[in-house]
Amino acid sequence: MSAPDAGGLRAIQSKDNPLYKRLLRLRQDTAFIARERRKGNAAVVLEGVHLAQMWLAYVGQPEAVLFNQAQLRQNHELQDLCATLPQEICIVLDTDLAEALSMVGHGPGVFCLVAPPALELPERLAENALWLDRVQDPGNVGTLLRTAAAAGIRQAFLSRGCAFAWSPKALRAGQGAQFGMRIHEDCELSALRSRLDIPMVVTALEGAQSLYQAELPRACAWVFGNEGQGVSEQLLSQADLRLRIPQSDAVESLNVAASAAICLFEQRRRQLSA
């Protein structure tokens, strides 16, 4: 299936190549992805130089790195990346096959096959963390992780019903935030409550203190909820602190990722000035 190309690297030229077929299914076949995840084989395909470099910097070696043949010939950035990697994980991919694999479309240069680290739930939770309750849009999940990472948060707990944090759209929106964070998915958040050694904080419209007047804990579980429905009643009732962002009434509410940016950076502002 794979034959060495001119540069001595393995090459894939057929869409029937088993590795290529697996990559294609990991990109497109949601039932296959769900099945693989249940088996603990949560492999993921990263697209683009930026995510490849972030993975190398934050996590380590990918299982395989596939270069678009035409792009590799022309693009120095790809050539430099290829030169830093062990030859045995580098594969040259026929240009048509690379384009069929791309979610972005215009000139995809490189794909990495990686396995997100498998994590065990900590016994006790005492570190500032992002908790997401049924956030459905993968772009929102990715942006929330990126914002949390930028605010210095390194741990996230996602409920069932959240978009997959490692889906192509969430990876694109996250811009590599996933790689530096410990992300626990499919969590039962209300059951995790009993493991918390720090307060649980929610944003709510009723019975809530102003974000700007409330005392904020140095570390807490920040819960943000579903785009339409917000945080579930059960989690609202478990919260130690309910906050509202003092917004104008020109719109009903803020987008969940905008809310989180405002809250997490208000906490960061106070920590930096303390």
Place this chain on the structure above:
Amino acid sequence: MSAPDAGGLRAIQSKDNPLYKRLLRLRQDTAFIARERRKGNAAVVLEGVHLAQMWLAYVGQPEAVLFNQAQLRQNHELQDLCATLPQEICIVLDTDLAEALSMVGHGPGVFCLVAPPALELPERLAENALWLDRVQDPGNVGTLLRTAAAAGIRQAFLSRGCAFAWSPKALRAGQGAQFGMRIHEDCELSALRSRLDIPMVVTALEGAQSLYQAELPRACAWVFGNEGQGVSEQLLSQADLRLRIPQSDAVESLNVAASAAICLFEQRRRQLSA
């Protein structure tokens, strides 16, 4: 083409109906939309009860309101909406035609044909405002408008190269923020600079003061830039104040809409506590 239905309302049952054909093109045919906008006919189709109610509350009467026939029979919210409107603008739309018009898919109930107000550029600019420089993603443009409206901003200036603020995706992300704001599109931002009576403020990574330490003007032109490239060199050089958000180095940067949320609400926080 249109015949009265059982309830006495006009009905559209054919996909060849001229009004229906126009609506379909306003949803799907980007060349048609661009041509209409150049002619000053910037009509827009709003989908869903929420946007319909927001338009009625903030702007006024739509040109036409089209109800999905099957939904109108069952849904009390739609029946109430229909009862508050003049009969001559209400139209009952065959269910198959309504579904073909929908961008959302699951049970679209109502569409409004509306014309965003045509605005003249103000001679002088002295009011707190959102300036967007080539923000390409319509979801980002909509979220930025929603966040700005929530922060109390009522005026926006979008450069050429920004996504259309009234596109279906921007409307969905904006959640009606567009209706209460004065939005100027296709602006030459660097030329608008000379009309400013308030500072121009940009976020930048270099030569910038910390957002939390800088003195913030009570009103300014807040400039946020393209997703990949940020604010253009020309606008950067015209700025009165360059700010950076003190983020961790776990990710390279924040999403543009998250950056804006942090900046605009920091200004709001100081105004509320002043």
